[in-house]
Amino acid sequence: MLKQITLTAIFALGLSTAIAAQTTRTTETERALARLGDLAPNAVRRRLNEMRPPAYQPGPVLLNEIIKRQELTVVSGERVERLKASLQPVLAYHKRDGKLPIYVLRSEQPKAFVACRAALIITTKLMLITSEAELRGIVAHELAHEYLWEERERAFEKKDESLLREIELFCDAVAAITLKEIGDDPAHLARALERMTYIGITAGNVTRSETKTHPSLSARLKLNQWLCQRFAQATNLG
Ligand SMILES: [Zn+2]
DSSP states (O other): OHHHHHHHHHHHHHHHHHHHOOOOHHHHHHHHHHHHTTHHHHHHHHHHHHHOOOOOOOOHHHHHHHHHHHTEEOSHHHEEEEEHHHHHHHHHHOTTTTTTTTEEOOOOOOOOOEEEETTTEEEEHHHHHOOHHHHHHHHHHHHHHHHHHHHHHHHHTOOOHHHHHHHHHHHHHHHHHHHTTTTSHHHHHHHHHHHHHHHHHHHOOSSSSOOOOSOOHHHHHHHHHHHHHHHHHHHHHH
């Protein structure tokens, strides 16, 4: 109980200090974090369990349709199987193991996303530029989108840009917590985001700045760094 209170106090104190020195953009961060309560691991687990929609579990016809729509070649083989195995801890943390098919598609764009809540899609380029732990961070972010799937769809309809960015920050926070919980370094997410952004900039289709749908790279890195520090402090106290 005492430990719980101490952790809560630290998270609350850290957050208000972080917010004090910030602008509108971090209000999005603040709101994103507020969705996860005091950020203590058990509380987050409980919160995510409450928020989690039932797995969609599509049939083969819909899956074929989703993949066909991407207009990219499906890659298979030993390496893909190894990759799928390496992602299992993330899927298990989010209760999606065996429930969300994974497809690797050949593409020069480093991307991962959950299509129609039915399939996790990862491109060969993303596979190539990330370590397994970094990819687990990116995939955790993508799985986190399921928790706010409908809210995000409504935000797109209403063109609520601030809410869209807030949802991205929520997914980044959930991804960092996921990494921490499965025994990876949560900073892997920041490394992957940074590399994906710079490669995207070189390809000419990504920016470091805030967009209508995404926070700036620096806001995302700052949140990750803040969470890493909080986790380290909590561990030291424990
Ligand atoms: Zn996202």
